[in-house]
Amino acid sequence: MARPLICIDARYVRRRPSGIGEVVRALVEHAPALAPDLDFLLLKHPDAADPLSVAPNVAERLVRAAANGPATMWWLSRATDLSGVDLFHATANILPARLAMRSVTTVHDVMWLKHPDWAAKPGVRGKIDRAFYAHGIRRALRRSTRIATVSAATREEIATLDADAAERTRVTLSGVDTAFRPPVAGSETPHGRRYVLTVGQAAPYKNHLAALEAFALAFGDRGDIDHLFVQRQGAGAAALQARAVALGIEERVHVLGAVSREALIALYGHALALCHPSFYEGFGNPLAEAMACGCPVVTSDVSAMPEVTGGAALLADPHAPARFATQLRRIADEPALAMDLRDKGLARAAALSWRAFAAANVAVYREALAA
Template sequence: MPTVCIDCRYIGPRPSGIAEVVRGLIDHLPALAPDLHFRLLRHPAHPGALSRAPNVSEQVVAAAANGPATMWWLPRAADLSGVDLFHATFNTMPAGLGMPCVVTVHDIMRLTHPAWCRPGVRGGVERAFYGHGLRRAIRSADAIAAVSAATAAAIASYHSPAAARTAVTLSGVSDRFRPQPPEPERIATLGLSPWRPFVLTVGQHAPYKNQGAALRAFALAFADDPGIDLVLVQRQGAGTRPLERLARSLGIRDRVRFLPTVDADDLVALYGAARVLLHPSFAEGFGNPVAEAMACGCPVVTSTTSAMPEVAGGAALLADPHDPAAIARQLLAAVRDPVQAAAMREAGLVRARALRWRDFAAANLAIYRRVLSSHHRQGIAPAAPSMS
């Protein structure tokens, strides 16, 4: 039975979009491929097993997913004996692997638009470090799984020979994101007024998220309507202060609420209560908040660029992310026109139901089988059985 090793260490104590992707993958793969054995590399802080499937084993790896050990000497940090195929799930291809490797690439912004990523000295170090692993993946991986057609196109544009090794494995959305009855008590515990309408923006504080344009567009759209707020869910820190200053200069500081990362139940409640999700990113590999909001019945205004139109599938209103006035017009259409909003909710629910993690897992499985078959035809012997 061939063994596929999947790096699942992003599933840990800290919520992330990549963790959602990996969770969607391993929830469905074992049942889709009973003829394969899956060895999952697990974060030491994860409570208990990642899977109870009979064709799954797990190995706790203490080395950080995004650390030097993963980048340059993973075979020393993890027991990879008996592995026939390795799946690196977060952009970086480890060095020194003795078996074929599939790499999931979420986006390549660090290579194509470094100014959109984390600024400062730390950002420069991250761009150099992650860019190294990403370039290795694009040039050397046996196969690349791109989470959207937009990401696949970006890879092909950056390094055309990689196009032949790239396949689209469109991400999905978890079943926990679904329409729910109003939860005013939960909204109140987040420090918000349960009955006050709000526009919602979700995402880490990074330049590519374009949150300054979200503030400017909100100010333009609702300058004459003090009865609506803007709620930004993001990792709080030094990056919040410039947004607070901008909100003050726009005259809307008292209507902007900053929330730290919230748990999944709180996020579902926020999507359900928001009048609209505003997601004006310059680029996304996929854009989880767009899919999550649609699955919860929340209208979406997002960008005309990158993966956002692909993910929205015609169910959202789109605007040029560089044009706050255009974003403002779409916000007003979603909030002030009940017929428009109702149509967007229904279209969003239909689109979200088409973004299934089972399909995502099946697309990855097709890549595994293709790579395994190719290496078998080339006469490469399978790995020796693992003693673990």
């Protein structure tokens, strides 16, 4: 009898880092070893490292079409041969059309359906993106044999849109790579001064201007503390720098752009705190990464942030920078609190295992195959 063949769309794994890319990378690293009775076909982006997996039950296939592009949405079965596949795992929110086999879709969040303005770029491109992602996510909710989500918060959001989809949804809680760990005692700080750190893309939902406002309220009178942003350069960086000038703190605000993983780990490990006032997250990788590096976290009291931090962070209303400022000031002024957050964060991060995440996905595969 032929072994079931699981096709995982791994095209988000690329040299350019992304949150979904980290999730998919962990899945393909662990799932084949956890399911030696299954065979896996990985759809791979041309920019990915070679190979994605060395497991004996894995084959890889190059697909040049974008993971979230028109060819994937409507004509994936023409872009690559999916004959013989028993289960297709769409890993990035949208479910391709015309799939003949059972399917699992990982819906990281439903922001494109509930709060599209927080995700979309301005202008015509934003309108196209709204329509595209809303169509793909609605298809995923309607037609996937099973739906996987990276947090219980996302499952709850799905339930507000489609009760039947929520019944088919399973939580596969994200993890954090073991490379993220506290710095060695005595290691040199990467910045030379004390600093607050904010990490993430310059999308409206990340609320980075509020992070800057909170920093100014907390430390505007303390010239020994800087604010570092790890954020892709572009219009978002320009807006931050313009606001920093208006606040009179431009010399203490630094937008670093993309950095290497090693540099990011060092930045987390030596930061005074991570300031993460996001309006909405499916999971929020920077939260887990910061906790794993021993960095105290101040984050929002909404969406998945309380769930991910699990009592190991200070929470505040993302619409109220003054409340974030109060929490940041507490960490700066109360060493015992900062140490307590560090210890709680390390314990929470230790419970966020990529292996457990992959095992949960394998369980979803087996359930979908049996459906």
